[in-house]
Amino acid sequence: MALAKRIIPCLDVDKGRVVKGVNFVGIRDAGDPVEIAKRYNDQGADEITFLDITASHEGRDTTVHMVEAIAEQVFIPLTVGGGIRELDDIRRMLNAGADKVSINSAAVYNPEFVKAASDKFGAQCIVVAIDAKQVGDNHWEIFTHGGRKPTGINAVEWAVKMAEFGAGEILLTSMDRDGVKSGFDLGVTRAIVDSVNIPVIASGGVGNLDHLVDGVKIGHADAVLAASIFHFGEYTVQQAKQHMAAAGIEMRLD
Amino acid sequence: MSSKLCAVIDYGMGNLHSAHGALQTVAPDTKVVVTSDAEVIRKADHVVLPGVGAIRDCMAEIRRQEIDQVVAEVRKTKPLLGICVGLQAMMERSEENGGVECMGLFPGEVKFFGNDLVENGEKLKVPHMGWNRVEQVAHPLWAGIADNSRFYFVHSYYVQAANVVQVKGRGHYGVDFAAAMGEDNVFAVQFHPEKSHNAGLALLKNFLAWDGQA
Known part of the structure; x- marks a missing residue:
């Protein structure tokens, strides 16, 4: 199969600076x-x-200006999230x-919003972010508010429902793993990837390069996201x- | 020598900043404008027809704003580049939205990848989203770009060309599809060159340097 798996660096931006927290708290400044x-x-x-x-x-408003500045200089796809409610x-x-x-969160509070957004702008630009936490054996729940x-x-x-509602892609973050560098939660990743027919990005927990390999090979993710x-460096x-x-994964190297 | 003009046709379907920015970046001496004004499009040296979203809405706007008439003129007189749904709109018809008649610059249809797309026993996700290889067929727009380079795709419908001579780039995702079509001074691609990093920028640069002769 010729379609490459994707690596997506993620910028968590607070007041105009890239930051990275551990388990969504404990912020560390990483730059412009x-x-x-x-x-x-x-x-x-x-x-x-x-x-x-x-x-x-x-x-x-700062975010809008930054997105403009990035889009002028970066000629690869750019996804923007955070505070998208309307x-x-x-x-x-x-x-x-x-x-x-x-x-x-807007999808959690009002799933119809995803439908409206997909109808209006096309599924190709609607990513639904899912923050999941393990609550039992093979059981994961959605959490909001970081x-x-x-x-x-x-x-x-929830992932299946969001795909039906017109999401073009799912960004799955394991809240147990985010920022702790012990690798993706492969269980929830695989469970979701194998249940939907849209691409899934695995996120949360990458601490070394083998974690990325595992996300694709064991978690079946279509793309892997990492920050810290x-x-x-x-x-x-x-x-x-x-x-x-x-490791035998199809990647874009040219 | 006066600077050249490139018109990116704006018919209200999505954001054209990326296409504009990428074209302007590769050709600082060219004036790149985003416009729906037929007179500006007629005056331009190079014309780009982008497109995102559903084909029904795209074709409705293309007809309502008489973009189809301008395109019919432009295709005979100057280099024209179609991108993504811009390519699909150049085919005869699309099966999206229950069947939509398109502009018919190229014979052939636009078809759905389907919900049961399989390759080597592995189920393929739809949309086809990400970086895939394009096998080139000799054309000036591929100059300096390695054969089988990867470009960024995002689409659920694909072009099935009726005249294989017009296929200038071959893609494969469960099925073979036309990743690029071309004839005379028209070239059109299914991928997004403006989002395809160095290979995409090289193609846009080649387009703006192209005189329309294949």
Whole structure:
């Protein structure tokens, strides 16, 4: 099969700076989003995801300007997430140069929003982000508010429903693993990937390059997302791609 | 020498910043404009027909804004590049949205990948999303780009060409499909060159340097 698996560096951005927390708290500054996005583009990243974790409304305008600046310099697909609640938020991000938007809590509160968004802008630009936590054997639930608030929704069933509602892709983050560098939660990844007919991005927990390989080979993910292993210079994106290709995974190396 | 003009046709379907930005980046001396004005499009040296979203909506806007008439003129006189749904709109018809008549610049149809797409026993996801190889057929727009380079695709419908001579790039995802079509001064691609990093930028640069002679 010729379609390459994708590596997607993720920028968690707060008040105009790339940050990275452990289990969604304990923030560490990693630099300027535009510079970092450009660096990953040059290193051969397949896409870039920009997650705005700024709480305030004023911060949103900063985000729009940053997305514009990134889109001017980065010629690979760009996904923007964080605070996408209305069709106007989507329009604003697409107009700023995003190719896709990632919808998280708004989908949980109002699943019809995903339908409306997909009808309006096309499934190809609607990513539904799922934050899942293990609550029992082979049982994962959706959490909101950065992993603090349980919803009682079964993560696998939710993914299937979101695909039916018109999501073009799923960004699956394991809240147990996020920032702790012990590898993806392969159980929930595989359970969701094998249940839906849309691409799934695995996220949360990457601490070394073998974790990326496992995400694809064991978790069956179509794409793998990582942040801190790239931000602090442990690995370049190109090293990660070479490592995955050496493990027999189809990657874009040219 | 006055600078060249490239018109990116805006018929209200999606954001054209990326296409505009990429074209402007590869050709700083060319004036790249996003426009729906037929007069500007007629004056341009190079014309780009992009497109995203559903074909029914795209074709409805193309007809309502008489973009089809401008394209019919342009195809005879200057280099024209179709991108993604812009390519699909150039085919005869698409089976998306229950069947939609398109502009018919190329004979052939646009078909759904299907929900049961399989390759070597592995189920393939639809949309076809990500970086896939394109096997080139000699054309000036591939100059300097290695054969089988990867480009970024995102689509659920694919072009099945009726005239194989017009296929200028071959793609494969469960089925063989036309990743690029071309004849005379028209070239059209299913992938997004504006999102395909170096290979995509090289193709756009070749297009803006192209005189329309295959």
